[in-house]
Amino acid sequence: MKVSIPAIAALALIAGAATAQEIRPEVKARQGQFQTLSINLGILGGMARGDVAYDAVRAEAAARSIAGVSMVDIAALFPEGTDAMSIEGTRAEPAIWDNLPDVLTKWQAGRAPGGAGEAAAAKGPQDIGAALGGLAGACKACHDAYRTPN
Amino acid sequence: MRRAVRVGAAAAVALGAALWCASAPATAPAPFAGPPGDAAQGARIFLASGCGSCHATPGQDDPLRLGGGMAFATPFGTFRAPNISPGSEGIAGWSVADLARAVREGVSPDGRHYYPAFPYASYRAMTDGDLADLYAYLLSLPPDPAPDLGHDLAFPFTIRRGIGLWKRAFVHEGWVMAEAADPEVNRGAYLANALAHCGECHTPRNAAGELDRGAWMAGAPNPAGRGRIPALTPDALGWSASDIAFYLETGLTPAYDSAGGHMVAVIANFAQLPEADRRAVAAYIKALPPR
Numbered sequence: 001m002k003v004s005i006p007a008i009a010a011l012a013l014i015a016g017a018a019t020a021q022e023i024r025p026e027v028k029a030r031q032g033q034f035q036t037l038s039i040n041l042g043i044l045g046g047m048a049r050g051d052v053a054y055d056a057v058r059a060e061a062a063a064r065s066i067a068g069v070s071m072v073d074i075a076a077l078f079p080e081g082t083d084a085m086s087i088e089g090t091r092a093e094p095a096i097w098d099n100l101p102d103v104l105t106k107w108q109a110g111r112a113p114g115g116a117g118e119a120a121a122a123k124g125p126q127d128i129g130a131a132l133g134g135l136a137g138a139c140k141a142c143h144d145a146y147r148t149p150n
Numbered sequence: 151m152r153r154a155v156r157v158g159a160a161a162a163v164a165l166g167a168a169l170w171c172a173s174a175p176a177t178a179p180a181p182f183a184g185p186p187g188d189a190a191q192g193a194r195i196f197l198a199s200g201c202g203s204c205h206a207t208p209g210q211d212d213p214l215r216l217g218g219g220m221a222f223a224t225p226f227g228t229f230r231a232p233n234i235s236p237g238s239e240g241i242a243g244w245s246v247a248d249l250a251r252a253v254r255e256g257v258s259p260d261g262r263h264y265y266p267a268f269p270y271a272s273y274r275a276m277t278d279g280d281l282a283d284l285y286a287y288l289l290s291l292p293p294d295p296a297p298d299l300g301h302d303l304a305f306p307f308t309i310r311r312g313i314g315l316w317k318r319a320f321v322h323e324g325w326v327m328a329e330a331a332d333p334e335v336n337r338g339a340y341l342a343n344a345l346a347h348c349g350e351c352h353t354p355r356n357a358a359g360e361l362d363r364g365a366w367m368a369g370a371p372n373p374a375g376r377g378r379i380p381a382l383t384p385d386a387l388g389w390s391a392s393d394i395a396f397y398l399e400t401g402l403t404p405a406y407d408s409a410g411g412h413m414v415a416v417i418a419n420f421a422q423l424p425e426a427d428r429r430a431v432a433a434y435i436k437a438l439p440p441r
Contacts, residue, residue: 038405038406038407039406041402041406042405042406045396045400045402045406049392049396051392129399129400132400132402133399133400133401133421136400136401136402136408136409137401139401139408140401140408140409140410140414143408143410144410144411144414147410148376148377149372149376149377149378149410149411
């Protein structure tokens with residue numbers, strides 16, 4: 001088979017473009033972290049609402065996961081150039097990089113409700129419901145200022 | 151030619167006089183009959199109506215310090231929420247009839263129109279009983295000395311008499327959905343429309359700022375800037391009634407994402423209301439006609 005040089009060059013260009021579009025590991029990591037939070041909040045929420053039967057072991061595992069994620073230091077997951085104006089596939093407001101200390105403070109503020117969630121999970125659905133409000137409040141505090149609208 | 155000018159001038163004077171009369175606020179507050187309000191019930195009306203979300207002093211944590219001052223940037227200019235605490239800069243000396251006229255008709259005790267940034271077009275359906283309760287509650291809150299900051303508007307929106315014409319043309323009785331068979335839906339319609347004024351953001355407006363009643367709760371551009379206020383009509387919102395009630399309590403969507411924008415304030419209020427109120431709003435949202 002004969003392959004022309006221009007065809008190879010074109011293929012190389014396409015491959016290069018594909019590499020450039022690849023999502024950086026820091027972005028993947030932070031998005032995975034938010035997904036982990038969301039999935040575990042979903043487990044607790046389902047029990048709080050009575051959609052799923054209360055199961056202390058599952059509830060505590062979910063709450064522990066949320067508290068665990070909240071302990072991660074996210075500073076390393078927000079490198080320069082990974083805001084919504086610079087790359088596709090993120091809703092990270094450029095304002096994050098103007099106010100990194102505030103972002104980190106707001107993230108750390110989620111640790112107390114994370115701990116409260118663990119305590120509530122052991123008690124029952126009613127307590128979980130009350131704790132979810134606190135957790136959601138911590139999420140909102142950051143999303144209001146630092147996530148682009150849908 | 152001279153005659154034409156005279157006729158034209160006379161017509162202009164007549165038109166001016168007609169506009170002046172048409173734009174005038176009602177001269178006296180309507181008599182307000184009914185028993186004195188209950189402050190504890192008024193707290194619920196206050197929360198459901200979101201009074202504090204606009205009138206609380208910004209930059210501090212007390213949601214019951216109603217010194218005003220929050221700024222709202224709009225295409226007409228910047229509006230600033232006034233002080234509605236029971237102090238001398240607020241509603242000290244107001245009667246319940248004064249409050250009723252302000253909240254339902256958008257007219258101040260000294261007879262001036264309020265701008266419709268104050269959602270009286272929604273509050274106009276508030277019952278006498280709820281108003282009396284709200285009045286009792288507002289008077290029970292601490293007075294705040296913050297002075298009124300006024301608005302920064304572009305001409306011709308600086309002419310308050312213009313609001314009188316706007317009200318005549320665009321403020322309508324009632325809301326889109328007819329009385330439903332289910333009392334919970336009707337209770338939800340009252341909560342969502344007369345109190346929580348959901349339609350003020352979730353219903354699109356025309357260039358004159360009139361709500362498009364053919365697209366009730368069908369979503370609209372965000373008046374505060376980027377993005378859109380989501381549609382709540384059943385064709386667009388796939389949430390169950392339980393999803394909606396849970397969202398209004400916790401701020402968590404069915405995907406367990408968190409609420410954003412002005413809904414954060416709405417949820418902070420609704421989380422404090424009885425579960426039955428959140429369920430009623432959810433029942434009404436589910437009963438909305440599709441777009």
